[in-house]
Ligand SMILES: CC(=O)SCCNC(=O)CCNC(=O)[C@H](O)C(C)(C)COP(=O)(O)OP(=O)(O)OC[C@H]1O[C@@H](n2cnc3c(N)ncnc32)[C@H](O)[C@@H]1OP(=O)(O)O
């Protein structure tokens with residue numbers, strides 16, 4: 001990386017702090033091996049600076065930063081240090097193994113922090129800035145200085161701190177919105193004013209480090225870039241203290257997608273983003289919200305019919321980036337209660353079905369009914385539904401209505417209505433159990449008594465809302481026929497499977513009779 005000290009180029013350096021600020025999220029601690037894995041991934045995807053940890057925090061952090069520093073191929077490896085000599089020495093010792101190491105030292109600048117956290121005057125802090133940056137520069141050439149809680153710091157004092165840091169040799173000046181308090185216009189003005197008014201500001205790269213407490217971390221970071229900052233501190237999945245940091249994937253894709261409005265670029269290979277998100281989420285045990293920009297499960301998924309129709313006509317109707325550009329294999333058109341005919345037809349085609357108009361309309365109606373009752377409609381559900389529809393389309397006898405009452409130690413009664421070639425017939429029959437009552441009712445309604453050879457039920461998919469797949473095999477007058485139906489309700493599935501088998505017996509009997517007549 002040839003990092004220049006000019007801020008008027010369009011190259012934005014990506015400083016990833018997943019392993020430091022990200023790991024500060026409660027519950028997000030990573031093991032040594034996980035940190036090495038994440039660092040390797042960041043290095044490979046083109047992250048310019050990896051903040052690998054806070055070496056004074058623990059021996060484990062020191063070891064992780066040292067090991068990452070030894071292994072890094074391209075990225076600068078940074079270690080964080082308070083404005084304390086021991087912290088700086090420890091950070092220097094950890095990053096010295098890197099091909100390019102950086103000490104990142106910080107001190108509070110805001111009145112509230114000076115009064116309550118540091119218990120120091122502004123004069124004392126100014127002195128500390130000079131001393132700590134000087135100490136760091138004596139250890140390494142690449143030194144970043146941050147003013148903690150900069151966005152709640154009066155401009156005149158912040159400008160003095162920045163000037164002192166640059167004069168002492170800081171090569172990067174970071175202006176953190178530590179508590180996520182700023183808004184884009186204000187943050188823009190702050191960075192712009194510092195760059196324009198601090199003497200020698202061109203000797204350092206200005207950097208953003210924005211937290212997401214008000215949901216504006218990415219917007220503030222981009223405002224900082226527009227104002228002249230050329231380093232953005234961010235994390236994979238927006239991990240970080242409290243509501244997190246600016247999300248790396250959002251910064252990168254905003255710059256890549258909106259080059260017209262944001263004419264800046266990074267050297268990140270965005271096709272690694274989806275994988276990076278998954279690996280960090282797994283390492284930290286922090287699930288990514290479904291609707292998370294760029295990498296969420298739903299970022300490239302569409303369920304509503306109008307959107308699906310548009311997507312099938314031209315993906316640009318509802319997608320501003322291709323899934324491939326962020327490493328996601330393909331857009332998914334999720335079948336659900338909001339889907340329309342266009343997507344349903346396309347899905348059936350994918351599954352290998354092309355139905356005639358009537359069959360398609362009937363199957364679509366049944367699909368909508370199913371989707372109304374079932375949270376997830378899987379491919380297996382659709383296959384079962386279409387097979388069922390295709391198998392029953394010619395049925396002479398159809399189930400019109402059914403209710404079953406059952407009680408432990410009491411009666412099991414089925415009341416059902418079937419339509420026999422248009423004529424409805426209703427019966428009410430008891431049995432030894434619910435299924436027995438249903439089968440007895442059907443037999444009475446159709447006026448036949450086929451022998452039940454087999455009856456079984458299994459689930460089409462997992463979950464308590466899975467469809468039941470019922471199989472029935474009947475034998476009558478030496479002929480055997482099977483029926484199968486998938487339905488959310490096991491008893492309805494059983495009734496329909498029985499009728500399906502019985503209808504097939506009728507067809508076979510009809511065919512046999514026709515064959516006999518022809519002979
Ligand atoms: C905005 C940020 O993200 S800053 C980074 C925050 N990250 C972390 O704190 C994670 C790692 N931290 C740790 O492991 C520990 O806090 C340590 C090792 C750094 C310090 O532990 P301890 O010595 O036990 O101190 P403790 O955490 O209780 O308090 C922090 C101390 O650092 C001081 N301090 C905080 N920031 C700075 C700073 N930038 N420069 C100098 N001193 C600082 C505080 O004033 C306090 O000092 P005090 O004890 O004299 O009042």
Ligand SMILES: CC(C)C(=O)C(=O)O
Nearest residue numbers: 106146148149176178
């Ligand atoms: C240490 C600094 C950069 C920080 O994390 C913050 O201010 O949020």
